[in-house]
Amino acid sequence: MPHMTMVQAIQNAQDIAMERDEKVVVFGEDVGYFGGVFRCTAGLQRKYGKTRCFDTPISELGIVGAAVGMAAYGLRPCVEIQFADYMYPAYDQIVSEAARLRYRSAGQFTCPLVIRMPTGGGIFGGQTHSQSPEALFTHVAGLKTVVPSNPADAKGLLIAAIEDPDPVIFLEPKRLYNGPFDGHHERPITPWKNHQLGEVAEGFYALPLGQAAIRREGAALTVLAYGTMVYVALSAAEETGIDAEVIDLRTLVPLDLDTVAASVRKTGRCVVVHEATRTSGFGAELAALVQRHCFYSLEAPVRRVTGWDTPYPHAQEWDYFPGPERVARAFREVLEAE
Amino acid sequence: MPERAPLSLQVPEPEWRPGDTPDYSHVNFPPAGSVDRPPVDANPRDIRDLAYTIIRVLNREGQAVGPWAGTPTDDELLTGLRHMMTLRAFDARMLQAQRQGKTSFYMQHLGEEAISCAFRTALSPGDMNFPTYRQAGLLIAGGYPIKDMMCQVYSNEGDPLKGRQLPVMYSSRKDGFFSISGNLGTQYIQAVGWAMASAISNDTKIAAAWIGDGSTAENDFHAALVFASTYKAPVVLNIVNNQWAISTFQGIARGGSGTFASRGHGFGIPSLRVDGNDYLAVRGVASWAIERARRNLGPTLVEYVTYRVGGHSTSDDPSAYRLKTESDAWPLGDPILRLKAHLIVGGVWSEERHKQAEAEVRDTVIAAQREAEALGTLHSGGHPSARDMFEDVYATMPPHLIRQRHDAGI
Numbered sequence: 001m002p003h004m005t006m007v008q009a010i011q012n013a014q015d016i017a018m019e020r021d022e023k024v025v026v027f028g029e030d031v032g033y034f035g036g037v038f039r040c041t042a043g044l045q046r047k048y049g050k051t052r053c054f055d056t057p058i059s060e061l062g063i064v065g066a067a068v069g070m071a072a073y074g075l076r077p078c079v080e081i082q083f084a085d086y087m088y089p090a091y092d093q094i095v096s097e098a099a100r101l102r103y104r105s106a107g108q109f110t111c112p113l114v115i116r117m118p119t120g121g122g123i124f125g126g127q128t129h130s131q132s133p134e135a136l137f138t139h140v141a142g143l144k145t146v147v148p149s150n151p152a153d154a155k156g157l158l159i160a161a162i163e164d165p166d167p168v169i170f171l172e173p174k175r176l177y178n179g180p181f182d183g184h185h186e187r188p189i190t191p192w193k194n195h196q197l198g199e200v201a202e203g204f205y206a207l208p209l210g211q212a213a214i215r216r217e218g219a220a221l222t223v224l225a226y227g228t229m230v231y232v233a234l235s236a237a238e239e240t241g242i243d244a245e246v247i248d249l250r251t252l253v254p255l256d257l258d259t260v261a262a263s264v265r266k267t268g269r270c271v272v273v274h275e276a277t278r279t280s281g282f283g284a285e286l287a288a289l290v291q292r293h294c295f296y297s298l299e300a301p302v303r304r305v306t307g308w309d310t311p312y313p314h315a316q317e318w319d320y321f322p323g324p325e326r327v328a329r330a331f332r333e334v335l336e337a338e
Numbered sequence: 339m340p341e342r343a344p345l346s347l348q349v350p351e352p353e354w355r356p357g358d359t360p361d362y363s364h365v366n367f368p369p370a371g372s373v374d375r376p377p378v379d380a381n382p383r384d385i386r387d388l389a390y391t392i393i394r395v396l397n398r399e400g401q402a403v404g405p406w407a408g409t410p411t412d413d414e415l416l417t418g419l420r421h422m423m424t425l426r427a428f429d430a431r432m433l434q435a436q437r438q439g440k441t442s443f444y445m446q447h448l449g450e451e452a453i454s455c456a457f458r459t460a461l462s463p464g465d466m467n468f469p470t471y472r473q474a475g476l477l478i479a480g481g482y483p484i485k486d487m488m489c490q491v492y493s494n495e496g497d498p499l500k501g502r503q504l505p506v507m508y509s510s511r512k513d514g515f516f517s518i519s520g521n522l523g524t525q526y527i528q529a530v531g532w533a534m535a536s537a538i539s540n541d542t543k544i545a546a547a548w549i550g551d552g553s554t555a556e557n558d559f560h561a562a563l564v565f566a567s568t569y570k571a572p573v574v575l576n577i578v579n580n581q582w583a584i585s586t587f588q589g590i591a592r593g594g595s596g597t598f599a600s601r602g603h604g605f606g607i608p609s610l611r612v613d614g615n616d617y618l619a620v621r622g623v624a625s626w627a628i629e630r631a632r633r634n635l636g637p638t639l640v641e642y643v644t645y646r647v648g649g650h651s652t653s654d655d656p657s658a659y660r661l662k663t664e665s666d667a668w669p670l671g672d673p674i675l676r677l678k679a680h681l682i683v684g685g686v687w688s689e690e691r692h693k694q695a696e697a698e699v700r701d702t703v704i705a706a707q708r709e710a711e712a713l714g715t716l717h718s719g720g721h722p723s724a725r726d727m728f729e730d731v732y733a734t735m736p737p738h739l740i741r742q743r744h745d746a747g748i
Contacts, residue, residue, distance in 0.1 A: 025538060051538045057568060062527055062561035069468070069531025069545070072516065075538065089557065096521045097528065103730045105509040105517035106499045110733070142731050165733040210736065254736035 001199040005192045006177045009151035009200050010040045010116070013158035014078060016204050018048050021076060024162060026053045028063055028080030028116075037082055038118060038177060064090035064115060068097050071113045071167075078162050084117040084171060085131045098167040099142030113167045114158070119147070120228050120275050121312050122175035122185065122321060130312035132227075132276035137169040138252045138285065144168045144209055145252040147226040149176060150197035153250060156207030163206060173227035181228055182235035183323035212256035214263070218245035221269035221334055224260060224286050226250065229273040229322070236327035244271075244331060252282055260286070261293045268299040269334040273327055278306040300337030303330045352587035356660065360667040367669050370397035370613075371404025375622075378630045382608045389599035389609040392643055395618035400679035406622035412686045418459065418617055419681060421479040422451040422674050423695060427703045428474070428484055429648075432491050435707070436505075436652045440715035441491050443505045445471050449615065449647035449665065450580055452673035455479045456620035457546065457576070460628050461514065464543040468516045468529035471506050472578065473548050480513045484703065488710035495720030496713035500729070502722075523549055523556030526575070530566045533573035533631070544572040544631040552583020554598055555591040563639075567605035570636035574627040575607070577639070578614065580646035585659040602639035614642030615670040617677045643670065724748040 004012065018024045026044055028036070032055035035042030045053040056063050060081055067077035081087050087094075094115065101111045121130030137145045146161055146168060148154035154172070161168035175181045179191045192198030216234055220243040223233040230248045237244040245263050249255065264270045270290050272283040287302040305322045313320055354360050373393045376385050395407045410418075429446035436444040447454070454475030461467075467476050477487060489496035491505040499509060509517035516532075519525060529547030536543045549559060554577055566573055577598045581588050588598075595601055602609030608630070612623040620642065627638035645668040649656045661667075681687030714720035728735065728743045735743075 025535075057561075057564045059561045059564060061557050062565050065524065065527030065558060065561060066531030066534060066565050069528035069533075070535035070538075072528065073466075073532045073535035073539075075535045092521060093524060093527075093558075096519060097524050101517060102733070104499065104503050104507070104519075105511070106502065107730050108509050108511040109517050144732075254738060257737065 001201055003193040003198045004151045004200040005179075005198070006148070006151045006154050006172065007039050009155040010158055010172065011042055011044070012200070013155040013162070014041060014044060015047070017078065017159055017162040018044065018052060020204065022052075023074065024052070024076045024078060025070065026078050026080075027056050029056055029058055029082050031055060031080050036080060038174065040116070041080065060086055060090035061093055064093040064098065067113050068093055068101065068111055071111045072101065072109045076112050076162055078114040078116065081115060081117040083129050084119040084133050085128045087117055087133060091136070094137070094143070094167070094169075095140050099140050102166065103142060110165060111167045112165050114161045114170050115167070116170045116172060118174035119171040120173040120175055121317060122181060122228065124314065124317055125312075126314040127311040132171075132274065132307070134171055134252055135276060135280060135282045138282050142167065143253065145171065146209060146250065147171045147173065147252060148250060149173065149227050149230045149248050150180070150195070151192055151200050152197050153207060153213070155200050156205050157209065157250065159204065160206040160209050164209065168209070171227070175228050180231045182231040183321065184235065185318055209251045210254035210256055212250055212259040213248045214245060214259070215248045216244065216246040218243040219267060220244055221271060221331060222247060222260075222263040222267045223271050223273060224249060225273040226252065227275070229275055232322065232324050232327055233273055235324040236331060239324060240328045240331055242331045242335065255289070257289060257293065260290065264290050264294040265297040268297050270294070270298070270302045271305060271327070271330045271334055272302060273305045273322060275307050275322060277309045278304060279309050281306055300334040303334050305330045350589040352589065352660075354661060356657070358661065360661055360664045362667060362669045365669070368392055368394065370394040373404070373406065375405035375626070378626055378633065379635055380608070382606050385608055386603055389603060389611055389641075390596055392611050392613050393619050393623055394613040394616050395622060396616045396676050396680050400676070400683035402618050402680060407618055408622045408625065410618065410621065412681070412684065414459070415617070415677065415681060416686065418455060418479070419674065419677050420695065420699065421455040421475060422617070422677065423699045424484070424703065425451045425455060425475050425478050426674060427699045428478070428487070431703050431707055432488070433652065435491070435715070439717065440711070441493070441505050442716055443652055444491065445506050445651045446648045447472055447474060449672065450578065450644050451475055452617040452620050452677070453578055453614045453642045453644060456617045457624045460621060460624040461546065464514065465546065466514050466516055466529070466532055466543065467546045467548065468525035468532070469518060469548045470525070470550055470553070470578070471518055471520070472550070474506065474508065477508060477510065477513060477515055480515070482510055482513050482515070483706070485706040485709045488707055489713055492710060492715045493721065494710065494714030494716075495722060496710065497722060500722045500726040522553040523558040526562040527558045527565060530562045530571045530573050533571040534565070534569050537569070537572055537634070542632070544574070544628060546574045546576060548576045548578065550583065551577060551579040551581070551588045551598055552586060552591045554601065563602065563605045563607065566637035567607055570634070572631040572634060573637045574624070574631055575602070575637055575639045577641045578644060579641050580644045582646050582650070582656070582660065584650040584654060585656075597641060599639055599641035607637050607639050609639040609641070611641045611643060613670055614644030615673040615676060617673055618680070645670065
């Protein structure tokens with residue numbers, strides 16, 4: 001199988017979706033001729049023409065609002081918000097419109113729409129290029145939220161998202177675009193070509209939304225993670241020698257609760273890891289679900305490792321980022337708890 | 339340092355408030371028939387004056403004059419009159435039903451009936467409106483059953499929207515009526531997107547966007563104009579200027595621009611201003627704008643100058659902020675009376691027939707209301723099932739909703 005970066009896998013997924021279905025259109029800021037600031041739409045305009053892949057004015061509201069209208073018409077827009085941090089002007093169109101259209105029209109109008117956006121930090125992007133706003137989407141009825149952690153998943157999940165009959169928020173951890181990242185920022189970058197999940201099958205395949213993947217089987221504790229934090233958790237397990245079971249959620253809504261609950265019932269201990277701020281983060285939902293569904297198996301309180309409740313700082317990036325040491329500390333705490 | 343005078347903030351005020359006497363004598367309402375009708379492919383730069391005038395067809399004597407009059411048949415106009423009368427009677431009954439506690443909320447069209455009723459007749463099957471809550475004439479003039487509208491208003495077991503939406507937030511895809519949001523302005527950019535999709539698909543359908551004067555201040559309006567302008571989307575961008583945004587006069591949203599229509603100029607969009615209480619003028623301008631869209635000439639912005647005679651909604655009492663006599667003083671008159679006068683002048687209508695038609699319309703509406711109420715009202719009789727609450731959130735119900743429905747015991 002060929003190796004791809006996550007960027008190439010995402011480009012390839014859109015290419016295949018556009019090839020298979022002429023209703024798929026791709027647009028956003030710098031997305032057309034140039035192919036996107038991260039190159040995720042490179043070559044699509046040349047291949048499919050300007051009416052199926054095009055540049056837009058700098059208006060996230062306009063991009064998503066127009067896409068809602070296109071989806072209602074019957075197209076399948078897959079739009080890019082250049083950074084998740086820029087999403088807020090479009091939020092009303094996402095929350096009040098895309099997410100509710102099927103419901104409020106009793107199914108007369110639907111909104112098969114994918115909104116891609118790079119998320120997360122680790123690139124010295126400061127407070128406007130580093131945020132992880134997934135909880136702002138998981139809180140909204142009618143949306144699905146996907147966070148892939150590797151090229152093979154990114155391709156299959158994006159194709160599934162484009163084919164999904166409902167709006168899907170597709171958050172791409174930008175620190176993973178060119179290689180897995182375990183939080184050891186001082187070490188050289190590992191490219192995807194050296195990683196098994198950088199092997200991406202050619203042609204069409206879709207991965208169902210709502211299925212988690214177990215990245216490391218273990219007996220001591222369960223780690224619930226997604227995106228970049230999957231690698232941080234794997235690294236913490238490696239470095240501590242603690243036999244952690246690392247679950248990559250892949251889709252936050254709908255959530256694969258069966259896989260999560262089965263694992264926690266087995267290990268009796270759970271650490272939830274995300275890069276986003278802590279208070280009302282998706283980790284709170286995970287902790288509540290684990291408590292509700294696995295209470296009699298738990299040997300220790302569920303522990304969260306997250307970004308701090310501050311804006312994402314620039315110079316202090318690595319003090320903010322929940323790296324392997326903070327995750328390792330949480331591992332030890334849940335193991336020591338009586 | 340030179341001495342500098344202190345700055346002061348300027349907050350616009352309407353010309354009169356309760357206690358004053360309304361006086362429109364200084365406002366220029368051009369006579370009917372006085373505005374030229376350019377070809378639909380005219381250069382936008384050459385027709386900028388259309389954004390500052392008022393296109394009118396029906397004169398004081400009830401005659402249709404000038405280049406915008408078109409050639410409607412008597413039957414078409416009689417049907418148009420009946421549409422407007424039906425909408426007015428429908429509003430009266432639903433307003434009363436709300437007062438009787440049969441529903442939670444209602445919004446009427448009083449004074450604005452011509453705009454949606456006339457516009458609808460210029461569209462073709464398959465075209466899509468993205469309306470606000472004050473364009474129910476699009477449904478009535480399109481032949482949508484008023485009983486179904488009432489079921490929606492009552493959220494009863496016949497409600498096509500299964501009780502999920504506030505009263506008057508109708509939706510009917512097959513009738514070219516997009517689901518009304520309730521959040522203001524969001525539909526404007528969606529209409530542009532829908533129109534772009536039609537063009538991308540090499541279809542022949544066009545879209546019509548609707549917004550009120552107040553909501554033109556929303557970001558969605560500006561995004562819509564940018565996108566419509568950039569991609570020359572086949573869309574008619576309608577602004578219904580009924581002078582009032584709840585209690586806020588139109589000058590607060592309009593700001594320093596002369597008219598709402600003139601907002602289109604910065605985007606190179608042909609922009610027209612029309613007498614919204616003149617059924618024929620609305621029809622003429624709608625046809626012109628729709629033809630432009632259909633011929634792939636791009637968007638048109640249309641401002642309908644009208645007056646909201648009633649309150650904003652049943653939750654609003656306008657006497658607290660505007661003169662009760664203001665609507666009587668409104669110089670553009672009543673759309674139903676004006677079309678009625680025109681038909682009488684033309685010899686195809688009379689006071690007697692009008693009275694008779696009023697009775698017929700009322701009977702039709704009351705009969706529909708009886709049928710609708712047999713299916714329940716908001717607080718009594720049949721209503722949508724609680725199970726419906728969990729349907730249509732997604733195409734396929736995800737596990738967490740199945741669990742919650744189970745928890746709810748329904």
